[in-house]
Amino acid sequence: MDIWLFFIFLGASFAAGATGALFPTGEWYKGLNKPSWTPPNWLFPVMWTSIYLLIAFAGARVAVLDGSAYAMAFWAMQIAFNALWTPVFFGLRNIRGSVPIxxxxxxxxxGATITHMQLDFWAGLAFVPYLVWVTVAAALNLEMVRLNPDQQALKLQDL
Incomplete structure (x- = not known):
């Protein structure tokens, strides 16, 4: 594994993760109805830090391999959606609009998990916790839409 590639992927990951600092949860989020199985707040930074380290490792292992085009495309796609979700959910407070993201x-x-696994077992395995976490996050997102039917998104002029 090329250590410089690892740091490039890690930088991309933490840049996406920086949206959490730009759009913190705040009082609005505390006031939302949440399912009983919502993970505790302290777990989110622990999980995201771990996930970002793992996917940087995965990206660095696979980027240098022949035939990695689809894996790298899925890697780029996931980090783009990752960076977009937080500003929509927490910044615009658009719970419904965050679902397609x-x-x-x-x-x-x-896609990243599958394509990385096809090229390198350890890289694919590194994506598994992310897939589990995103599955939980998706269920949580959908449940919050259901539990907060009257929640209105902010308008851009309100920002």
């Missing part, structure tokens, strides 16, 4: 993220992570 979450679906795209789930598809991208699934």
């Amino acid at each position: 979450m679906v795209g993220l789930w598809v991208a992570v699934t």
